[in-house]
Amino acid sequence: MGGCIGFDGRTVSAETGEAYRKAAVEKKGTLWMQGDLTEAFWTDRPKMPCAPFFILSEQYSGKSTADKLADIRNEMKEAGADVHLLSSLCDIAWILNVRGNDITHVPVVLSYLAVTMRECIWFLREEMITKEQRAYLEENHVATRPYEAIDAYIASLNAGAVLYDGETLNMKLAASIPKGVQVILGHNPSEWQKAIKNPVETEHIKRAHIKDGVAFTKFMYWLKTRIASEEITEISASDYLLKRRQEQEHFLDVSFDTICAYGEHAAMMHYAASKETDARLKPEGFLLVDSGGHYLEGTTDITRTLALGAVTQEMKRHFTAVVRGNLNLASAKFLQGVKGTQLDVLARKPIWDLGLDYRCGTGHGVGYLLNVHEGPNAFRYKQREGAEDLTVLKEGMVTTDEPGIYLEGAYGIRIENELLCQKAEETEYGQFLCFETITYAPIDLDAVDASELTEREKMQLNAYHQKVYKMLAPFLTEEEAEWLKGYTREL
Amino acid sequence: MGGCIGFDGRTVSAETGEAYRKAAVEKKGTLWMQGDLTEAFWTDRPKMPCAPFFILSEQYSGKSTADKLADIRNEMKEAGADVHLLSSLCDIAWILNVRGNDITHVPVVLSYLAVTMRECIWFLREEMITKEQRAYLEENHVATRPYEAIDAYIASLNAGAVLYDGETLNMKLAASIPKGVQVILGHNPSEWQKAIKNPVETEHIKRAHIKDGVAFTKFMYWLKTRIASEEITEISASDYLLKRRQEQEHFLDVSFDTICAYGEHAAMMHYAASKETDARLKPEGFLLVDSGGHYLEGTTDITRTLALGAVTQEMKRHFTAVVRGNLNLASAKFLQGVKGTQLDVLARKPIWDLGLDYRCGTGHGVGYLLNVHEGPNAFRYKQREGAEDLTVLKEGMVTTDEPGIYLEGAYGIRIENELLCQKAEETEYGQFLCFETITYAPIDLDAVDASELTEREKMQLNAYHQKVYKMLAPFLTEEEAEWLKGYTREL
Known part of the structure; x- marks a missing residue:
């Protein structure tokens, strides 16, 4: 009875995190998921990757980001969702038609994505974006914000319904969704679409x-x-x-x-x-x-x-x-x-x-x-x-x-x-x-x-x-x- | 809105009946399931079948009713059930090692069965039971009561937990289980055992x-x-x-x-x-x-x-x-x-x-x-x-x-x-x-x-x-x- 389960909420899926929470509640314990305990003493830790990315032209992707977003918004409408949050990097790369180099042999960009009916916001190290890439993103109505700004973005949600996939969104983000916001658990529309x-x-x-x-x-x-x-x-x-x-x-x-x-x-x-x-x-x-x-x-x-x-x-x-x-x-x-x-x-x-x-x-x-x-x-x-x-x-x-x-x-x-x-x-x-x-x-x-x-x-x-x-x-x-x-x- | 869904609760499974109830509640309507409306004017309706039955000896069944009941009670214990109700005629015939002739080409006996940790009560037309059959039933600790007595039996349940299969128990019986009794929905243990x-x-x-x-x-x-x-x-x-x-x-x-x-x-x-x-x-x-x-x-x-x-x-x-x-x-x-x-x-x-x-x-x-x-x-x-x-x-x-x-x-x-x-x-x-x-x-x-x-x-x-x-x-x-x-x- 009692006690505390600690983990880095960014590295655990919402689904797994909720299972931990349930286990903790049953034993009258608590959760701690605010960070990574190794940060305090892992002094020579390599920096978070921030490799350049490139745009996969429509000649290869076969479908523009604007069209992909339109399909996703259709599924959001059906599900009754106002916001769709993604931390699954393959989905993000597929939706935005970008490929990066942040993970060995998986050409993705470390980032988050938030899609609403009118906006698509990509949270990433903005410093690596070139002028051409900026133009491409604007053309597809994709705004960018700093990687860390995802926290403030989620905290600022104040109504409506958020759709996310509990198997892929990380627990820290899921747990920080404000109380008044309705949660719709479902698969990322892009999961089927990209398959x-x-x-x-x-x-x-x-x-x-x-x-x-x-x-x-x-x-x-x-x-x-x-x-x-x-x-x-x-x-x-x-x-x-x-x-x-x-x-x-x-x-x-x-x-x-x-x-x-x-x-x-x-x-x-x-x-x-x-x-x-x-x-x-x-x-x-x-x-x-x-x-x-x-x-x-x-x-x-x-x-x-x-x-x-x-x-x-x-x-x-x-x-x-x-x-x-x-x-x-x-x-x-x-x-x-x-x-x-x-x-x-x-x-x-x-x-x-x-x-x-x-x-x-x-x-x-x-x-x-x-x-x-x-x-x-x-x-x-x-x-x-x-x-x-x-x-x-x-x-x-x-x-x-x-x-x-x-x-x-x-x-x-x-x-x-x-x-x-x-x-x-x-x-x-x-x-x-x-x-x-x-x-x-x-x-x-x-x-x-x-x-x-x-x-x-x-x-x-x-x-x-x-x-x-x-x-x-x-x-x-x-x-x-x-x-x-x-x-x-x-x- | 409003209105009433009427059906004969004896001919509809608890699962289907509950779906009707849900539909009725949603529309602020009611359910009526007390009987069969055709009874009032179907005057030359054939009587309910009541054919003789016979005992399938252990030489053919390979397992005594006492042993089958012991297995069922083990599963009841695991499920935390005090009473197990069955209206599925094949399960009843298999458990009791009896075969009848009440349904064309399906040799079963129209009846109900209630199994508790100490009792097994078979609700059927008792008049057809022969002396030998009575002895067989007693030997296997199976008591009998009149077919219609099932209603009073269920009404008399006043505590504990009842296990039944919502796909096979009829809605009338399921709906008549008193409020204080816990319901455990599950498959009949005999379904797997007889398969x-x-x-x-x-x-x-x-x-x-x-x-x-x-x-x-x-x-x-x-x-x-x-x-x-x-x-x-x-x-x-x-x-x-x-x-x-x-x-x-x-x-x-x-x-x-x-x-x-x-x-x-x-x-x-x-x-x-x-x-x-x-x-x-x-x-x-x-x-x-x-x-x-x-x-x-x-x-x-x-x-x-x-x-x-x-x-x-x-x-x-x-x-x-x-x-x-x-x-x-x-x-x-x-x-x-x-x-x-x-x-x-x-x-x-x-x-x-x-x-x-x-x-x-x-x-x-x-x-x-x-x-x-x-x-x-x-x-x-x-x-x-x-x-x-x-x-x-x-x-x-x-x-x-x-x-x-x-x-x-x-x-x-x-x-x-x-x-x-x-x-x-x-x-x-x-x-x-x-x-x-x-x-x-x-x-x-x-x-x-x-x-x-x-x-x-x-x-x-x-x-x-x-x-x-x-x-x-x-x-x-x-x-x-x-x-x-x-x-x-x-x-």
């Missing part, structure tokens, strides 16, 4: 994937042809892949730290090679490479597992089960309204058939030059008890398809493509949706046991490989293209 | 399915060999099938009105032949037969679609897609915790692939000598917005697997087997579950296009047919068995 990529975005994303596929395929060619003769390690392989990406036009950054995991390292689902663990690659076994890039044309996320030499029949059986899971989900055609939690089993079935499983979802949404993990779309079968299932699939969503098998102490296999949700035919039964696979890189046929594939799966894999060759060959050297022909051969 | 069949029940159910399969296979043999030469109609075929079931030991009743639908009639999902519609069967096209029986050993539900003669390539393609959907769901192996709403897509995928769908769930739970439709287990992909998803699959559940294709004005195809959920292996990933198909009758190979089946599906269908032959042949005539050999041949 559904517009036609301009999807066209660009496909281009980004061709570039990314070219980079990956050059890497795979190099690795497959040099592994027997050159000294290559997890880190040097990663570096080689990074260089191939950097050669691509409009490449900005990797979208996350590359996972380049050899042998048993790959059984750790999020292994990161360090100097201490960096393994020398041998011409045998599996190398798992999970990587991606940020391009002006969008963000990519691809995993391939490569046989560096001989693999056992058991390894082929596992590899082929993962391929089948990947293909089966990608080939789904389904009626509008179906959820990612309902299609997940298609990817998992061939793996469950072996008494195996992977302890994660099958896939996640991907941002457009934003977070490589984006909601609400996802493929998974587990659902938090009582949680809302928001994984309804909609035309324009991009979701990864990445089943795997991970055997501790032995190896890990994952094959990841991105799927663009598209309209299929409309029949008397309703509107069907399907997926277009937009990741282009060979699935290593050296590890496929073709006898385990159904005829349909073979046709599907052949068609995919044919497309990979067609998309990538024009950007490869003659030797690489010749090699790719072999690795995209018909089964 | 999970015990080992004695499952052994019996398998036996019931062999008998039912023998009856159906004799019918199919007769139809296939006579269709070209005899005058057979939907109704006469139904009658023939009923006779074959009646020949089986311990057959009590059909479990629902047989659907015997020829050609375009089968496109109506719940067609019932009448004298006016009774179609003459010709040696061509599809006949859909959905039927089932109540046996002492349990309840069955089987659908077969039979090619009565030539069928087009398109019809074969549709038939084969339905077969594939049926087989794919039946072959699922999955981790504990997976829901029927997540496996549904396995049955639907081959049908969605054709741009087709069926406008219903893929399957429902089946009672043990009770309602042929029983919850909470089911296969479906649609979920009422905001409704709890209770379709988690558990060992011992029996659920139908009945995908279909229905083309208006042309034909309907449905193939329905019952699946018994069983434990498969336990691995480091958890406990796997799988299904045993417990319905035994040939799937008409005359309508299967084997080239559309994968090798796995062919093996699965062959293995199923081999089992059908092995289970049924001993109970068939030599001619029938010979014929069955052909219809269960290897593809």
Whole structure:
């Protein structure tokens, strides 16, 4: 009984903070959330990032900030909200069509946003705004204020209703909303809007994937042809892949730290090679490479597992089960309204058939030059008890398809493509949706046991490989293209 | 504003009644639910049924009423309930191990049940209780009172907490619970308990399915060999099938009105032949037969679609897609915790692939000598917005697997087997579950296009047919068995 729960209210979501408050009230305790206790003694703490940002032109975003704000205001009206507060940086970057560099591999700007029916106020380090950017913001009727002014802004609210997402707005802001103001808890309207990529975005994303596929395929060619003769390690392989990406036009950054995991390292689902663990690659076994890039044309996320030499029949059986899971989900055609939690089993079935499983979802949404993990779309079968299932699939969503098998102490296999949700035919039964696979890189046929594939799966894999060759060959050297022909051969 | 919503509170669930009350309150109106307005002028109304009932011995039920009551009281304790009220007749029949005849094809006894920590009171027409039944009830500490005494019983409750299921308890009873009594809304503990069949029940159910399969296979043999030469109609075929079931030991009743639908009639999902519609069967096209029986050993539900003669390539393609959907769901192996709403897509995928769908769930739970439709287990992909998803699959559940294709004005195809959920292996990933198909009758190979089946599906269908032959042949005539050999041949 009694006591006090202390935390930095800026780093805890309103939802979590409210759970703390409830716990405190039950025990007749109190909350303290005014700051960060480490500030007093962490003297050499790095400054808060304040990197320059850039405007993502409509040529890439496909929709002006003015139009996005109009859509958000429509949803605010429906919800009866006068003010909409956001501290979720990806939403803010998407709404304002700006990209920054304040968080490693997530190109966002540390800031807050307040949208009313007449105003849109961006709270950020104003000193970094250039003259051109100022003009752009004014053109879109976006005002700016200092980052810290958000506190005074919220304190000054004195009537009406505020809409915010308790899962993303921080507790300090939520708790400082004055008493007389009505709170409407709901998802950020921009969450759905940005998950559904517009036609301009999807066209660009496909281009980004061709570039990314070219980079990956050059890497795979190099690795497959040099592994027997050159000294290559997890880190040097990663570096080689990074260089191939950097050669691509409009490449900005990797979208996350590359996972380049050899042998048993790959059984750790999020292994990161360090100097201490960096393994020398041998011409045998599996190398798992999970990587991606940020391009002006969008963000990519691809995993391939490569046989560096001989693999056992058991390894082929596992590899082929993962391929089948990947293909089966990608080939789904389904009626509008179906959820990612309902299609997940298609990817998992061939793996469950072996008494195996992977302890994660099958896939996640991907941002457009934003977070490589984006909601609400996802493929998974587990659902938090009582949680809302928001994984309804909609035309324009991009979701990864990445089943795997991970055997501790032995190896890990994952094959990841991105799927663009598209309209299929409309029949008397309703509107069907399907997926277009937009990741282009060979699935290593050296590890496929073709006898385990159904005829349909073979046709599907052949068609995919044919497309990979067609998309990538024009950007490869003659030797690489010749090699790719072999690795995209018909089964 | 104002006004009064009137209904018979005995025929409306508490949940629905509360929705009416809310609607009335909002409009400043009132509720009237004291009776049935038709009573005043419906003078030749049939009396309330009061058929004799019988005791389902432990040899069939596998669990005594005393043991079932002990389990229910444990759940009551956990919920903090002193009294548990039931008006759901299947639950009452299951708890008391009695079966009656008050509702067509649902062998239950019109009654109420009240369970406290020390008492179990059954409210029914006491006059029908025999001496032996009285002794049985006393042995299990079940007291009886007149059917109408439930009202006085509820009015006499004066403290403690009452647990009931608002979806099944009727509104009149719920509304008459005195003010001082706490209400705990929850599922009937018996809902889950009866859905999970015990080992004695499952052994019996398998036996019931062999008998039912023998009856159906004799019918199919007769139809296939006579269709070209005899005058057979939907109704006469139904009658023939009923006779074959009646020949089986311990057959009590059909479990629902047989659907015997020829050609375009089968496109109506719940067609019932009448004298006016009774179609003459010709040696061509599809006949859909959905039927089932109540046996002492349990309840069955089987659908077969039979090619009565030539069928087009398109019809074969549709038939084969339905077969594939049926087989794919039946072959699922999955981790504990997976829901029927997540496996549904396995049955639907081959049908969605054709741009087709069926406008219903893929399957429902089946009672043990009770309602042929029983919850909470089911296969479906649609979920009422905001409704709890209770379709988690558990060992011992029996659920139908009945995908279909229905083309208006042309034909309907449905193939329905019952699946018994069983434990498969336990691995480091958890406990796997799988299904045993417990319905035994040939799937008409005359309508299967084997080239559309994968090798796995062919093996699965062959293995199923081999089992059908092995289970049924001993109970068939030599001619029938010979014929069955052909219809269960290897593809």
